Amino acid sequence: xxxxxxxxxxxxxxxxxxxxxxxxxFTLSYAAEHSQFIRFNHAKVRQAGxxxxxxATLKLIADGRQAxxxxxxxxxxxxxxxxxxxxxxxxxxxxxxxPADPYLMLNDSAWDSRLQQEQPLPDSTQVLTRIEAGAGDLxxxxxxxxxxxxxxxxxxxxxxxxxxxxxxxxxxxxxxxxGQAVKANYAGQxxxxxxxxxxxxxxxxxxxxxxxxxxxxxxxxxxxYLAPAALDEIVGMLGWGGFSTQAIASKNSPLQRLYAAEAxxxxxxxxxxxxxxxxxxxxxxxxYPRSDVRLIDRGQALEQLTNARSAAEFERQANGxxxxxAPACLSMAGGALAEADVLQRLGxxxxxxxxxxxxxxxxxxxxxxxxxxxxxxxxEDGRIQAPVSTMRFDDSVYSxxxxxxEALTEERELMLSTGTYGQRQTGSxxxxxxxxxxxxxxx
Amino acid sequence: MFDSTTPLRQRFAALRSGxxxxxxxxxxxxNQHLSVRKNIAEPPSLxxxxxxxxxxxxxxxxxxxxxxxxxxxxxxxxxxxAEALAxxxxxxxxxxxxxxxxxxHRADYLSPNLDSAFPSLADCYDLLNQESASVPAxxxxxxxxxxLGLTEVEQIYFNSAGAELRQAQRFxxxxxxxxxxxxxxxxxxxxxxxxxxxxxxxxxxxRCGLVGAGARVAxxxxxxxxxxxxxxxxxxLLLMPDQMMLQIHESIGHPLELDRILGDERNYAGTSFVxxxxxxxxxxxxxxxxxxxxxxxxxxxxxxxxxxxxTPATRQFLIRNGLLExxxxxxxxxxxxxxxxxxNSRACNWNRAPIDRMANLNIEPGDKSLEQLxxxxxRGILMRTNRxxxxxxxxxxxxxxxxxGQLIENGxxxxxxxxxxxxxxxxxxxxxxxxxGDASTFQVLGTPNxxxxxxxxxxxxxxxSPACVFSQIDVFGGDA
Numbered sequence: 001x002x003x004x005x006x007x008x009x010x011x012x013x014x015x016x017x018x019x020x021x022x023x024x025x026f027t028l029s030y031a032a033e034h035s036q037f038i039r040f041n042h043a044k045v046r047q048a049g050x051x052x053x054x055x056a057t058l059k060l061i062a063d064g065r066q067a068x069x070x071x072x073x074x075x076x077x078x079x080x081x082x083x084x085x086x087x088x089x090x091x092x093x094x095x096x097x098x099p100a101d102p103y104l105m106l107n108d109s110a111w112d113s114r115l116q117q118e119q120p121l122p123d124s125t126q127v128l129t130r131i132e133a134g135a136g137d138l139x140x141x142x143x144x145x146x147x148x149x150x151x152x153x154x155x156x157x158x159x160x161x162x163x164x165x166x167x168x169x170x171x172x173x174x175x176x177x178x179g180q181a182v183k184a185n186y187a188g189q190x191x192x193x194x195x196x197x198x199x200x201x202x203x204x205x206x207x208x209x210x211x212x213x214x215x216x217x218x219x220x221x222x223x224x225y226l227a228p229a230a231l232d233e234i235v236g237m238l239g240w241g242g243f244s245t246q247a248i249a250s251k252n253s254p255l256q257r258l259y260a261a262e263a264x265x266x267x268x269x270x271x272x273x274x275x276x277x278x279x280x281x282x283x284x285x286x287x288y289p290r291s292d293v294r295l296i297d298r299g300q301a302l303e304q305l306t307n308a309r310s311a312a313e314f315e316r317q318a319n320g321x322x323x324x325x326a327p328a329c330l331s332m333a334g335g336a337l338a339e340a341d342v343l344q345r346l347g348x349x350x351x352x353x354x355x356x357x358x359x360x361x362x363x364x365x366x367x368x369x370x371x372x373x374x375x376x377x378x379x380e381d382g383r384i385q386a387p388v389s390t391m392r393f394d395d396s397v398y399s400x401x402x403x404x405x406e407a408l409t410e411e412r413e414l415m416l417s418t419g420t421y422g423q424r425q426t427g428s429x430x431x432x433x434x435x436x437x438x439x440x441x442x443x
Numbered sequence: 444m445f446d447s448t449t450p451l452r453q454r455f456a457a458l459r460s461g462x463x464x465x466x467x468x469x470x471x472x473x474n475q476h477l478s479v480r481k482n483i484a485e486p487p488s489l490x491x492x493x494x495x496x497x498x499x500x501x502x503x504x505x506x507x508x509x510x511x512x513x514x515x516x517x518x519x520x521x522x523x524x525a526e527a528l529a530x531x532x533x534x535x536x537x538x539x540x541x542x543x544x545x546x547x548h549r550a551d552y553l554s555p556n557l558d559s560a561f562p563s564l565a566d567c568y569d570l571l572n573q574e575s576a577s578v579p580a581x582x583x584x585x586x587x588x589x590x591l592g593l594t595e596v597e598q599i600y601f602n603s604a605g606a607e608l609r610q611a612q613r614f615x616x617x618x619x620x621x622x623x624x625x626x627x628x629x630x631x632x633x634x635x636x637x638x639x640x641x642x643x644x645x646x647x648x649x650r651c652g653l654v655g656a657g658a659r660v661a662x663x664x665x666x667x668x669x670x671x672x673x674x675x676x677x678x679x680l681l682l683m684p685d686q687m688m689l690q691i692h693e694s695i696g697h698p699l700e701l702d703r704i705l706g707d708e709r710n711y712a713g714t715s716f717v718x719x720x721x722x723x724x725x726x727x728x729x730x731x732x733x734x735x736x737x738x739x740x741x742x743x744x745x746x747x748x749x750x751x752x753x754t755p756a757t758r759q760f761l762i763r764n765g766l767l768e769x770x771x772x773x774x775x776x777x778x779x780x781x782x783x784x785x786x787n788s789r790a791c792n793w794n795r796a797p798i799d800r801m802a803n804l805n806i807e808p809g810d811k812s813l814e815q816l817x818x819x820x821x822r823g824i825l826m827r828t829n830r831x832x833x834x835x836x837x838x839x840x841x842x843x844x845x846x847x848g849q850l851i852e853n854g855x856x857x858x859x860x861x862x863x864x865x866x867x868x869x870x871x872x873x874x875x876x877x878x879x880g881d882a883s884t885f886q887v888l889g890t891p892n893x894x895x896x897x898x899x900x901x902x903x904x905x906x907x908s909p910a911c912v913f914s915q916i917d918v919f920g921g922d923a
Contacts, residue, residue, distance in 0.1 A: 035898075036528075037897070037898045038532070039707070039897050040537075041537055041705075041706050041707050041709075042537060042706065044535055044536060044537035045532045045535045045536050045537055046537045046538070046707055047505075047707075047796060047798075048506045048507075048528050048529075048531075048532045049506060049507040049508060049509065049525070049528070049796055050506075050507070050508040050509070050521075050524045050525065050528055051508070051509040051794050051795075051898075052508075052509065052510050052511070052512075052521075053494065053509065053510075053511060053794050054511070055492075059486075065486075066486045067486050067487045067488075067489065068486060068487070068488050068489065069489040069490065069491065070488075070489070070490040070491070070492075071490070071491045071492070072491065072492040072493055072494060072511050073511060074511045074512045074513065074514075074517070075511065075512050075517075076512060076514065076517075083491075087491070090489065091489075094487060094489070094564065097563075097564050097565045097568075098484055098486070098487060098564075098565075098568065099484050099568075101483075101484070101485075101486060102483060103483065124531070125531055128531075128532065128535050132535055141706060141707070141709045141710045142710040142897070143710065143711075143897035143898065145898065171710065171897075172710060173709060173710045175706075175709060179714070181709065183710070250585055250586035250622060251585050251586065251622055251624040251629040252586065252622055252629065252631065256629065262627075309485075356713075356835065356836055357832075357833045357834060357835070357836070358833065359831040359832055359833040359842075359844070360831050360844070361831065361842070361844060361862075361864055361921060362862050362920075362921025362922050363629075363831075364627075364628050364629050364921070364922075365921060365922035367921065367922055369831075369833050369842045370833055371833065371834075371835045371836070371840065373835070373836050390835045390836070390837070390839075390840060392833075392835070392840050392842060392866070394842070396922065419899060420897070420898035420899045421894065421899040421900070421901055424898075442842075442866065443840050443842070443866050443868075
């Protein structure tokens, strides 16, 4: 199937190169997948489906103007050429109706980037059997998503990019009868029964702790350890506008004060958009090769994520960011705290496995609120005592990752995106856990 | 309109399946997003999308396959894939649907004013340019943007029981925002955007108030920049409709979704503090609280004739005089739970399967004018226009923030305050509902961005509400 996607994309590119000539220029970005989605509830299959989809976004540029049209493709070469021709005609009709774009910027280099990974995926019948056998009488709920994901890019300047990878992502939770739950994930390209069994066993072990009587905390300030998945929620929230050139320039970035050097994070904090070695395509949908971008170095703001339009408007260098200028593969440097020592260093406080539904109490001050979720425990003298009831925090990033950050774990966790809005996402994050001296709980 | 009907009907009739029931849901849509930022037109973003979902039931087990290949062979292959999957999961299936009834209705549904022409792309840009240009020159106004989204959708549903349901809809999303910055703090004031969308034509733009909004919104952003922070403390809270919609959405809509109560969403969107046994028993709010699932307000975003599983949509009370009566559960969830529900089984597109979603979820008007609502408050605060939302996975502990706050003292509106936030717990919050605005305060709003489901789906939902007063709520401001 994946080879069919590549053939389909190449045929569209060939047609465009025959039919779009200077002074007109084009870019074509492409996305395709053939996915199997299997939802689980109570360790049984609640819903299952097979989705075959591909789409392309054609950008036409002429006379200093540009317009985009995204079209769904059928997979039939002839029909898709016809759809592309209609899209091209619509864009040709549109361009004269709009003014010249002062921020039009194109990458006119002819680059070539190809990555094709065709590792066979696990047989879904076997996967179902493994999951059901592994879960046993556990109350398991979640989703298994698998299949090839493709991204492509081509331009009239001769650029060509292709990224294709087969992958699976099993994202699940185990629920205790008391309503407490632990979250787990097993994702990759090669299914390993032993590795899956280990992950399941780890989750089952935490579930035992969750069966203890619940501890209800009162609002106040607590020492806390944020596991990588919890930190991922904070960093993910900052990613929306935090590092964006346009958001920073238009004063809508939550990291406004960091980038204005009016505030700083802990010297322990360094973050990079780590494209190299990640599972994300090495090129953007705008046709820029992507390379690593150092965003924060030892607590100080460094570079920003800049797409082509922002590069033109704010006179910066485009660095492969998508139009929304958010990290796709953020990597945060680890620290010196051994994971095995986390509970002991925490002493008495909160072990937070996950956070949930973050948003801003005061965006200018980078003040966030959100809730504990999944496997959060009260720890005393380095020992887990009890699961805690859901609590709301409200605190500034300049506190959590600044003045109150005590240590980061040496070990980091690679988390692959489970997002499937519109299509399966290829993003990831690579983060340590964070020990903080003070976390403010409000409700 | 509906020019795909005949060929699709013929192809559907020619499909062959070993299942006892199968259906085809075809979706074709086009969209256009235009924006002018700081008097510069951004490139238009256009879209065309078309595909179909085939669902089959084999020995009581259902599975689906989605494809954009709408040829006879393409549809048959998708149906075959769905059937193979249904057989594959049979030994592991949670549900036995052999006794679930199937719909056989035939009907058409059209958005209001669908036959009226929408302004041309050039005219739309003229409007956006005009509003952008009306923002006054002031160094503190650092960013502003006028935008207009348009989506036209046709859906055709056939099933092997003889149903044929067609709907053609047009959705319009106007928006305007201005950011003011004083060198340290920034404040953004918006109109529309994520808080407003309706079905219709140019009339939607007029109802949103986009025409002539530029200077007013800019002035409000500057007022916020100069305003003090919202004081912390317990106050009576007057929520205007463009915050009520978020309050309804998060702390009534999501908790009443029956698939959450049945546990389907526990790994992602979450659970609910509401239990199946609460329906008919739980006093959800004060006696002033009346909540309806209402697909009959034509311009509201999620008005439709049938849901995406083919169930006819009718107005139903979910909460009446504060008593919880009915969940948001479609035909499948009703079959699973034995509870009466509503026609809210919805999918975001052809590539995602229907699940329980909000549609139009409204609060019915009361009997107080806005003046009376304000006049009845001794020490309070008015908040309008949502900008921040956070609630726990059981939809209980929440914290919401607004763009605009205004203190109320001794029955009179006083000064503007910035960064207004409030927090509470759903289970108790609605019992503090102390006054409900009349029809003069009622607004039909909605958002295009409600996310849920595995795989993930984002759908349009409508919320109409009067202004409402809640007594003794914990409010607070920001740091800046």
